[in-house]
Amino acid sequence: MDSARSWLQKLQPRDKARASAKKKKEDNNGGNQDSNAAVDEALLSSVTKQKVAAAKQYIENHYKEQMKNLQERKERRTILEKKLADADVSEEDQNNLLKFLEKKETEYMRLQRHKMGVDDFELLTMIGKGAFGEVKVCREKTSGHVYAMKKLKKSEMLRRGQVEHVKAERNLLAEVDSNCIVKLYCSFQDDEYLYLIMEYLPGGDMMTLLMRKDTLTEDEARFYVGETVLAIESIHKHNYIHRDIKPDNLLLDRYGHLKLSDFGLCKPLDCSTLEEKDFSVGQNVNGSTQNEERTAPKRSQQEQLQHWQMNRRTLAYSTVGTPDYIAPEVLLKKGYGMECDWWSLGAIMYEMLVGFPPFYSDDPMLTCRKIVNWKTYLKFPEEARLSLEAKDLISKLLCNVNQRLGTKGADEIKAHPFFKGVEWDKLYQMEAAFIPEVNDELDTQNFEKFDESDSQTQSSSRSGPWRKMLSSKDLNFVGYTYKNFEIVNDYQVPGMAELKKKPSKSKRPSIKSLFETPEVSDTSANNQPAQGSFLKLLPPQLEVSHSDKNLPPRVL
Numbered sequence: 001m002d003s004a005r006s007w008l009q010k011l012q013p014r015d016k017a018r019a020s021a022k023k024k025k026e027d028n029n030g031g032n033q034d035s036n037a038a039v040d041e042a043l044l045s046s047v048t049k050q051k052v053a054a055a056k057q058y059i060e061n062h063y064k065e066q067m068k069n070l071q072e073r074k075e076r077r078t079i080l081e082k083k084l085a086d087a088d089v090s091e092e093d094q095n096n097l098l099k100f101l102e103k104k105e106t107e108y109m110r111l112q113r114h115k116m117g118v119d120d121f122e123l124l125t126m127i128g129k130g131a132f133g134e135v136k137v138c139r140e141k142t143s144g145h146v147y148a149m150k151k152l153k154k155s156e157m158l159r160r161g162q163v164e165h166v167k168a169e170r171n172l173l174a175e176v177d178s179n180c181i182v183k184l185y186c187s188f189q190d191d192e193y194l195y196l197i198m199e200y201l202p203g204g205d206m207m208t209l210l211m212r213k214d215t216l217t218e219d220e221a222r223f224y225v226g227e228t229v230l231a232i233e234s235i236h237k238h239n240y241i242h243r244d245i246k247p248d249n250l251l252l253d254r255y256g257h258l259k260l261s262d263f264g265l266c267k268p269l270d271c272s273t274l275e276e277k278d279f280s281v282g283q284n285v286n287g288s289t290q291n292e293e294r295t296a297p298k299r300s301q302q303e304q305l306q307h308w309q310m311n312r313r314t315l316a317y318s319t320v321g322t323p324d325y326i327a328p329e330v331l332l333k334k335g336y337g338m339e340c341d342w343w344s345l346g347a348i349m350y351e352m353l354v355g356f357p358p359f360y361s362d363d364p365m366l367t368c369r370k371i372v373n374w375k376t377y378l379k380f381p382e383e384a385r386l387s388l389e390a391k392d393l394i395s396k397l398l399c400n401v402n403q404r405l406g407t408k409g410a411d412e413i414k415a416h417p418f419f420k421g422v423e424w425d426k427l428y429q430m431e432a433a434f435i436p437e438v439n440d441e442l443d444t445q446n447f448e449k450f451d452e453s454d455s456q457t458q459s460s461s462r463s464g465p466w467r468k469m470l471s472s473k474d475l476n477f478v479g480y481t482y483k484n485f486e487i488v489n490d491y492q493v494p495g496m497a498e499l500k501k502k503p504s505k506s507k508r509p510s511i512k513s514l515f516e517t518p519e520v521s522d523t524s525a526n527n528q529p530a531q532g533s534f535l536k537l538l539p540p541q542l543e544v545s546h547s548d549k550n551l552p553p554r555v556l
């Protein structure tokens with residue numbers, strides 16, 4: 001059953017190595033030690049073990065973070081000292097500036113300790129709904145910045161055994177810094193929910209785009225499939241497998257460029273009864289698929305497309321989800337690797353050019369059957385006039401793992417004739433195939449309208465055995481909380497890169513010019529330098545909001 005879920009798996013080579021070392025040690029010891037270990041083992045209840053593991057993780061994270069902060073703080077001071085040396089500043093002013101930096105450092109540390117919570121945000125329009133939660137546009141109250149907030153029910157995570165996967169999602173988003181992946185600003189939790197605060201991508205998702213356009217031209221598809229290749233490549237480089245890449249998870253930014261999202265959650269689909277041999281090529285099919293094949297009227301491409309579109313959203317928001325893009329080896333629990341994401345790419349490309357996914361059926365279980373028996377069911381409708389290159393690429397993605405393009409890396413796919421002429425390193429700088437209409441930062445016109453009264457009710461998570469296991473200090477979710485200071489600052493202080501450049505000797509700024517900025521009030525009455533272009537000397541993390549000089553740096 002697990003294998004049919006849209007889980008993201010982090011490969012853990014180090015853990016594997018540790019496990020095998022442990023096993024070796026155990027093998028060598030034997031005898032008494034074994035029985036002692038067994039007694040020890042029995043004495044430690046699983047709850048205790050869980051607590052120990054959680055505490056260990058907490059302490060490790062804490063000290064790692066402390067060391068990193070200390071190092072960064074030192075670096076900031078060195079940078080400022082260098083800048084001051086270049087800026088022709090008197091010794092007294094230098095001392096004042098350094099004192100000011102220390103004060104900002106203290107504020108920064110206080111802010112790092114600040115626990116983010118849902119109350120820090122004003123919740124606005126709902127833009128997405130999934131099996132485990134919902135996504136809303138929100139505004140951070142202190143800074144006014146707009147983000148997307150994904151809210152996931154802890155009880156649901158526990159009930160469906162998704163704790164590890166939701167952590168994997170958090171880890172991936174925090175770890176992979178790529179313009180093909182949706183950016184995570186912070187994550188936090190309360191008694192009932194986990195929250196991810198992400199960049200808001202106002203261009204909508206690929207599912208909505210495909211529903212609006214029916215099909216794409218090959219040029220349009222080339223652009224989106226190309227960007228998806230880069231996105232998949234970037235997660236694979238970090239040893240992550242997505243397993244559930246589908247149009248709903250391909251989001252479009254303001255300029256129409258694509259970013260991958262939704263790592264780690266899955267919708268359970270019981271495929272334990274699936275067997276490849278049921279429907280092998282040339283044999284008569286049995287069971288319900290045979291019935292479907294016999295009874296279902298043969299649909300034209302247009303009819304199939306209408307049918308698909310009618311069911312699409314219902315499937316997306318259902319607790320079962322759509323299995324249309326999941327690779328056969330994942331469904332069959334055969335063990336799988338990164339290639340499964342390239343299969344999903346093939347299914348998405350097929351849908352872009354044909355209008356519906358290759359193994360579509362009204363019943364998700366039948367779709368699974370068709371997927372595992374893809375040799376029988378993969379067909380291109382005659383009406384869909386695909387180029388030979390497009391058909392060839394799709395066929396080389398929707399095939400056995402051994403033959404699948406991408407098995408030896410993304411370069412195999414990039415080199416396929418369908419992508420002839422694509423300048424891969426310029427793709428994200430090109431004009432997108434469609435530029436979404438976005439009128440302001442809160443515009444949600446590219447998303448489906450949701451009935452806000454559908455918003456998550458709290459009843460189910462408040463009752464039942466899972467409820468007892470929940471608290472904001474829940475061991476299951478230790479380590480979930482996260483703040484991405486660097487991203488936040490990049491986002492909030494556009495142009496910092498230029499400001500960080502060392503001024504040339506001939507154009508040394510005077511101390512006066514460092515403090516000049518009309519919109520900021522002079523605080524020199526408090527014996528502190530006025531906040532003006534002086535702030536440009538401060539490292540970005542310590543930038544202060546211009547709107548309120550008493551505010552600590554604007555971070556999430």
Ligand SMILES: Nc1ncnc2c1ncn2[C@@H]1O[C@H](COP(=O)(O)OP(=O)(O)OP(=O)(O)O)[C@@H](O)[C@H]1O
Pocket residue numbers: 127128129130131132133134135148150182198199200201202204205248249251261262265266316321447
């Ligand atoms: N950062 C974002 N910016 C804009 N829209 C988003 C963002 N994240 C999610 N969405 C919207 O919300 C929808 C659901 O998001 P997502 O797939 O992450 O939720 P989920 O609960 O994990 O869903 P699933 O049931 O597919 O696992 C997306 O298809 C997209 O339309």
